[in-house]
Ligand SMILES: [Zn+2]
């Protein structure tokens with residue numbers, strides 16, 4: 001079973017993005033402790049998209065932490081495709097997923113950081129990137145990785161939409177590209193050359 005990269009924005013409120021797979025929740029809690037974060041510190045659980053490797057731990061983490069699960073409205077709209085159809089694709093039982101509320105106006109803020117939520121379909125129709133302009137930071141889920149993109153062959157995937165999403169994201173000023181799997185890309189120059197490489201090569205073959 002796959003797991004994903006998890007990002008925590010410490011602050012008021014403290015937000016966790018993509019707690020990952022339930023099977024790895026104990027490991028995640030230990031890793032959080034090493035960073036001085038207790039599960040009970042978490043106020044909001046949210047996701048870049050609702051593939052189970054990003055969100056199956058939502059409910060168990062909610063029980064442990066008392067946090068609220070907030071979703072993007074597109075994740076409700078495309079629930080049937082991203083959760084139910086994708087589970088069928090892998091021959092898995094559909095995951096139970098309940099949200100406590102929806103994020104309005106594509107904005108999610110802490111006292112110190114403002115995030116703009118950018119719908120970025122292609123890998124999945126409900127993919128959302130979290131962009132903090134002040135810190136030039138993009139949490140991009142499975143839209144784009146270091147040296148690759150998310151796959152487009154899962155239910156609701158669409159190569160043309162992914163090309164468009166990546167073109168739009170490449171216009172942003174980004175110094176920290178924080179993807180849902182594998183390595184992060186840190187420095188404006190490396191982020192730029194990663195976008196260039198993806199556009200020049202990977203996107204052509206999708
Ligand atoms: Zn995914």
Ligand SMILES: [Zn+2]
Pocket residue numbers: 004051053054142180181
């Ligand atoms: Zn993933």
